[in-house]
Amino acid sequence: MPNIIACYKWVPDEQDIKLNPSTMALDFSKAKYKISEYDRNAIEEAVLLNQKNGGSVTALTFGNAGAKQSLKDALSRGPGKAIFVNDELAAKSDAYVTANVLAAAVRKAGSYDVILCGEGAGDTYAQQVGPRIAAxxxxxxxxxxxxxxxxxxKVVATRKVGNCTEVATVEFPVLISVLPEINKPRIPSLKEVLGATKKPVFEYKLSELELSEDELTAKNNVKAIKGYVMSRKNVIYKAGTAAERVASLVGNLAQEGVL
Structure with a gap:
């Protein structure tokens, strides 16, 4: 019966992010937060494996005080308990720091067999944290x-590599990052949401994890994030019949290499 840890990140909801037209800077001031869509797959797969094989499922996240509200959502999706590493450093951490913190939290939590991560984070999509934790x-x-x-x-995992698939068999302990197609995350029922409040949450402080200053110093510093605007030709076809206008559109698309 495997002990499974599902890692997740609390990220801004992309539909709430606005673009400042004068500076092209992204405006997060009114953005609500959510569990990264990719990490929802990791949590769901952990719970599905638990239902088939028994054992336990622990949700693990590293975030600032605002991420505390994610715990109820995570636990309503099926894990039996959660670990929350609470520190303001999370807001400016890169994959290097995040992986160091999560790995230290895993060690502190005790025995484990499988660690599940999403394919990438919903905000940065660096795809580095999972492999870094394993290393x-x-x-x-x-x-x-x-x-x-x-x-x-053992875990028998089917991987998608380009247009091919391969099957890897690995003994415990192992870290696995899952693709979105692996499952369809559940929508928690009212009973599951209410039950989440009764599940245990363990809050760790960075000082408890015994990490060095270097391990908590980001290697990548983001100076600014700006939106991308594509210049459009805005060609309007008015002359001729409908058939002629369609023919002109198709001809121009072919000339541009679209068709």
């Missing part, structure tokens, strides 16, 4: 996984 813990990492089976003390 720090000295365990195998299996990425781009579309199907998981547990057989005894």
């Amino acid at each position: 720090i813990l000295g365990i195998p990492a299996v990425t781009y996984v579309s199907e998981i089976k547990i057989e005894g003390n």
